[in-house]
Amino acid sequence: MSALPKTPTDESTSQKGSAQLAIDTIRTLSMDAVLKAHSGHVGAPLGLAPTAYTLWTEFLRYDPSAPDWPNRDRFVLSVGHGSMLLYSVLHLAGVEEIDAHGKKTGQPAVSLDDIKQFRQLSSKTPGHPEYRMTTGVETTTGPLGQGCGNSVGMALAERWLAARYNKPDAQLFDHDVFVLCGDGDMMEGVASEAASMAGHLKLSNLCWIYDNNKVSIEGFTNLTFSEDVAERFRAYGWKTLHVTDGNDLGAIREALNEFRATDDRPTLIVVDTVIGYGLQKQQGTASAHGEAFDAEDVKGAKRFYGWPEDQSFLVPEGVAEAFHAAVAERGRPLREKWEADFARYAKAYPELAAQIEAMRAGRLPEGWDKALPSFEPDAKGVASRDAGGKVLNAIAETVPYLVGGSADLAPSNKTKLGFADAGSFGPDNYAGRNLHFGIREHAMGAIANGMALSYVRSYASTFLVFSDYMRAPVRLSAIMEIPVVWVFTHDSIGVGEDGPTHQPIEHLASLRAIPGLNTIRPCDANETAEAWRVAMEQTHEPTALVLSRQPLPTLDRTKYAPASGLKRGGYVLAGDPNETPDVILIGTGSEIALCIETYESLRAEGIKARVVSLPSWELYEKQDQAYRDSVLPPEIMARVVVEQAGSMGWDRYVGAKGAKVTMSTFGASAPLAKLQQKFGFTAEAVLAKAKEQIAARKG
DSSP, X not given: OOOOOOOOTTOOGGGSOHHHHHHHHHHHHHHHHHHHHTOOOOHHHHHHHXXXXXXXXXXXXXXXXXXXXXXXXXXXXXXXXXXXXXXXXXXXXXXXXXXXXXXXXXEESSOHHHHHTTTOTTOSSOSSOOTTTSTTOOSOOOSTTHHHHHHHHHHHHHHHHHHHHOBTTBOOOOOOEEEEEEHHHHHSHHHHHHHHHHHHHTOTTEEEEEEEOOEETTEEGGGTOOSOHHHHHHHHTOEEEEESOTTOXXXXXXXXXXXXXXXXXXXXXXXXXXXXXXXXXTXXXXXXXXXXXXXXXXXXHHHHHTOOTTOSSOOOTTHHHHHHHHHHHHHHHHHHHHHHHHHHHHHHOHHHHHHHHHHHHTOOOTTTXXXXXXXXXXXXXXXXXXXXXXXXXXXXXXOTTEEEEESSOHHHHTOOOOSTTOOBOBTTBTTOSEEEOOSOHHHHHHHHHHHHTTTOEEEEEEEGGGGGGGHHHHHHHHHXXXXXXXXXXXXXXXXXXXXXTTSOSSHHHHHHTSTTOEEEOOSSHHHHHHHHHHHHHOSSOOEEEEOOSSEEEEOOTTTSXXXXXXXXXXXXXXXXXXXXXXXXXXXXXXXXXXXXXXXXXXXXXXXXXXXXXXXXXXHHHTSOHHHHHHHSOTTOOOEEEEEEXXXXXXXXXXXXXXXXXXXXXXOOSSOHHHHHHHHTOSHHHHHHHHHHHHHHHHO
């Protein structure tokens, strides 16, 4: 157990200084909530309370009455398990709740009753902070390192917004991003990737405060972690500061002032704290992280703080009022000045002001899709990645706040914005719209989420097989309901000679399994344009666009159904929708061409066939039952699915007895034609399966 600075145990709350009284209120609210829930992590809130107090009451530019003010400083609790720290602070700051439309509800963001409902069903105080659930929570945190990555996206977005919209007579964007992070964040690779990028970009508006309590769940961090974190961050290009006593408000204040004075790099403040500070049996040990403690332990801690040990959820008179005043009296005038400045800005720069308002509201500019390309029929066709690049550029020229890039693969993903004023984002050009994430897929995902949380419409791209590297942020984009566009190219064994390490097999099923993620695999150039249209029209749902490297025939839409059917997820592409088919061929992406070829062969033999393009399960399942039955009539069970990916999930559409021309192994390194022959993706093989299905149903 670590030695602790002594706090007089005979000092009553009325005799305490106002700062210490507020700090101990944060601590005791956190303890009482965790004790009542019989669940939670109290160690970090007890150790970090002085840091949070100092940051919020003396530095954070934040108006509790307008928690969505665009130029507010962002506070990210990357150590999301310490959520009670944030809930206690939001309560004491008197943050007012707003609804999904930004309207005040008349309720506090976090009331004392909400704190008493910590970790309970439907409460506003879940186990980890959740964006959209609790006003004042800037991002969903919990998976360690993700908040760190989000913060880089937020800081990057501020720099981009400032470069694009600030004028000499109107500084609309100059906010900072503060993060509380811990040993787990420092160990997770995503935080390291993100820190490396932040240092390279010289994001001086970014401050990470590292809770250096030297404890993780299994014990002291020296079991697994012995590096010099500050030295590592200096190598990344960060300024590093060290506060050796987490209870020293003066030292914390000095470090934060030094951050504010730094204009050429991000800042890491290492704060030495004691986990579970005040819990006499647990403080400074792994048991303080999340193991159970009892009422006697809490009473002992309260005695240590000089707190009434027989009272729970106590907020002493004047504490909340003083805390709120300290935050509001600094933040409210800044917010009011910003609103006055913006009113003048709107008159001087109406077009730019309209863009800012549209971003805040999640709207697209009028006529944003007017330049979407249409592709003529072409048997040779074009890869959907190439079509996607053309569509992306057409959209980006009309949606000026669409910003993104690739993990060092833009020439392959075709995601570079090539028009004249697009530019590359970097420390010498924060107005650039092409982001170069480097080979940092995981951080790219977290950064793209942070950008989306700061009004920018973000997209991020890599090969589909590398979606594994960034699954966590893709999943979190769905949890948070933010409309990031994930562009995954090289979608099948069509990668060819690169072999099984680069040929995705299970990845489509993996993405489709994420609730709220709209995974779309278009079959040709025109479906690709429609897929981008669907993605851009989302306000609360991320989209994964799954695109090919190899050319796909551009279908003759005078002969087959229009590509606009994609918006319903699945549609009858070929065959009379009013005819009862003998067999249904279902496909996505490149395999639709095989379905069409098989369909034409069947029709030539007088067999009534139907081709269903099913590029998005997510969209299709949202259609009413009547529509779905019209596409896939339940009485027609002779069905064949064709997809160069694993078969998982296709039973729902072809049934247990339907045929699947899919992958059951990893791929191989060879030219595409050889691979298609080896794995059965030929017209002959699909035709044979279709006839087997017809015969089986007739038999």
